[in-house]
Amino acid sequence: MTGTSSRESSSTATTDVVVVGAGPTGMLLAGDLAAQGLSVTLVERRPRETGNLTRAFAVHARTLELLDARGLADPLIATGTALSRMRLFGRLSLDLSRLRSRFPFLLITPQYEVEHLLRNRALGAGVDFRYGTELLGLSRSDTGDTVTAEIRDTEGTRSTVEARYLVGTDGVHSSVRRALGLPFPGESVIRSIVLADVRLTETPPGLLTVNGRGDAFAFIAPFGDGWYRVMGWNRARHADDSAPVELDELRETARLAFGTDYGMHEARWLSRFHSDERQVPAYRTGRVFLAGDAAHVHSPAGGQGMNTGLQDAANLSWKLAAVLRGQAADPEALLDSYHGERHPVGSQVLRASGAIIRLAMARTPLQRSLRAAVTRLLSVVRPAADKAVGRISGVGISYAAPRGSHRLVGRRAPDLQLVEGRLLELLRDGRFVLVTPPGAPAPAGPVPFVHAHWASDRTTTLLVRPDGHVAWAGERPDPEALAQALTLGR
Numbered sequence: 001m002t003g004t005s006s007r008e009s010s011s012t013a014t015t016d017v018v019v020v021g022a023g024p025t026g027m028l029l030a031g032d033l034a035a036q037g038l039s040v041t042l043v044e045r046r047p048r049e050t051g052n053l054t055r056a057f058a059v060h061a062r063t064l065e066l067l068d069a070r071g072l073a074d075p076l077i078a079t080g081t082a083l084s085r086m087r088l089f090g091r092l093s094l095d096l097s098r099l100r101s102r103f104p105f106l107l108i109t110p111q112y113e114v115e116h117l118l119r120n121r122a123l124g125a126g127v128d129f130r131y132g133t134e135l136l137g138l139s140r141s142d143t144g145d146t147v148t149a150e151i152r153d154t155e156g157t158r159s160t161v162e163a164r165y166l167v168g169t170d171g172v173h174s175s176v177r178r179a180l181g182l183p184f185p186g187e188s189v190i191r192s193i194v195l196a197d198v199r200l201t202e203t204p205p206g207l208l209t210v211n212g213r214g215d216a217f218a219f220i221a222p223f224g225d226g227w228y229r230v231m232g233w234n235r236a237r238h239a240d241d242s243a244p245v246e247l248d249e250l251r252e253t254a255r256l257a258f259g260t261d262y263g264m265h266e267a268r269w270l271s272r273f274h275s276d277e278r279q280v281p282a283y284r285t286g287r288v289f290l291a292g293d294a295a296h297v298h299s300p301a302g303g304q305g306m307n308t309g310l311q312d313a314a315n316l317s318w319k320l321a322a323v324l325r326g327q328a329a330d331p332e333a334l335l336d337s338y339h340g341e342r343h344p345v346g347s348q349v350l351r352a353s354g355a356i357i358r359l360a361m362a363r364t365p366l367q368r369s370l371r372a373a374v375t376r377l378l379s380v381v382r383p384a385a386d387k388a389v390g391r392i393s394g395v396g397i398s399y400a401a402p403r404g405s406h407r408l409v410g411r412r413a414p415d416l417q418l419v420e421g422r423l424l425e426l427l428r429d430g431r432f433v434l435v436t437p438p439g440a441p442a443p444a445g446p447v448p449f450v451h452a453h454w455a456s457d458r459t460t461t462l463l464v465r466p467d468g469h470v471a472w473a474g475e476r477p478d479p480e481a482l483a484q485a486l487t488l489g490r
Helices: 024-035 061-068 073-077 111-125 175-180 247-258 305-324 331-360 365-380 382-393 423-429 479-488
Strands: 012-020 040-044 081-083 085-088 092-095 106-108 128-131 133-140 147-153 158-168 186-200 208-213 216-222 228-234 264-279 288-290 432-436 449-453 461-464 470-474
Touching: 012 024, 012 147, 012 305, 024 040, 024 111, 024 305, 040 133, 040 158, 061 073, 061 305, 061 423, 073 111, 092 365, 092 382, 111 128, 133 175, 158 175, 158 305, 175 288, 186 247, 186 331, 208 247, 216 247, 228 247, 247 264, 264 331, 305 331, 331 365, 331 382, 365 382, 423 432, 423 449, 461 479, 470 479
Parallel strands: 012 040, 012 158, 040 128, 085 208, 158 288, 432 449
Antiparallel strands: 081 106, 085 092, 133 147, 147 158, 186 228, 186 264, 208 216, 216 228, 432 461, 461 470
């Protein structure tokens, strides 16, 4: 890691963690760390944005659970529209109401609403925001105990920030990833996608609607306030991302994909972009980590981009906090587990979103036959549809468990109703939650945890990580194994 300039810095600050990139991923991560009493500097190249036009608009069930564990889900739900079904390819309707979650729906709300809540939480926890500040380079200390970020503000003043760890959450063009010299292998899937917020004269089905027909595909989602998010692609139209966009172009694409443009008019925002499928090979390089679009980028199909980044942050934040607070017996193994758990999830999301976009783009008779077969399968075989919904929503994501572990280890814990309250409420302090039968004593452990009890006669002992996944479980009391799980922090 090297800097980009030999000019001396004007000053040096120290902090526990530097986060580069103040999007949703960076703000959730920074807020989590600061809430645990750690010092965090959040660097963002852009000035603080005051606009309200952003690309992401879908918040899935698993992300809402993570936000609920931070007291943010209910305020966010009040800003949007809950959809209980997703319509794909005209005929296929996926039923989200079958999700075993407190949030059996897809929330349609602008990304800026998510950012507003996360920014306020991070500010309240004491995060040092540095807007209008560009990362110039990274360097390691001679001892390897710290990493130093060289930065420059809008006035051209250069300085450095020394930290124990640094996390790049700065998007697809990540300066952190470039400073590390890491490749970002993959390919551009489709170019010249048009994105807009519009009003419609005719009301489409009250569902997230995706369809492809011939040489075009499009989707429409209602914000619930009279505005609709529309995305469209037309094989016959190719232009650079910087090329101007006219509403007529999107109308034509919608008519090709849906058979109607629903009276599309009054666009408040029009944009053009291309969709890549890329993933960095390593989410961790020493004391530097990558999360969100800096680590993986994929097609917008399924609305999983922002959601996957937020789930990255939730996985990494508690591990960094445990290491920085001296609560992990094997810090390196714990930090390595971030890549071990989240890299496969990123790969899975790339495959799933890529499959959706390719099926929507089906052109040849063979491709269309495959799309028809997938549609029939998911329409008729309920377990297959439930599995697809679980993967898209994030509720079905589990992490690999050590051999011989209880079947629940690595799985997402549902929002259990316990004697002391809901599990997601008990996770709001960022601590482990130990669930035992009533009357069972809690063991001592080096990691702080909340002791809760089943509201039934269930005898399983369950240790839930701060990110809501099961760290350890047993059907019989095993104080030694439980204490080891707490010591490892995994």
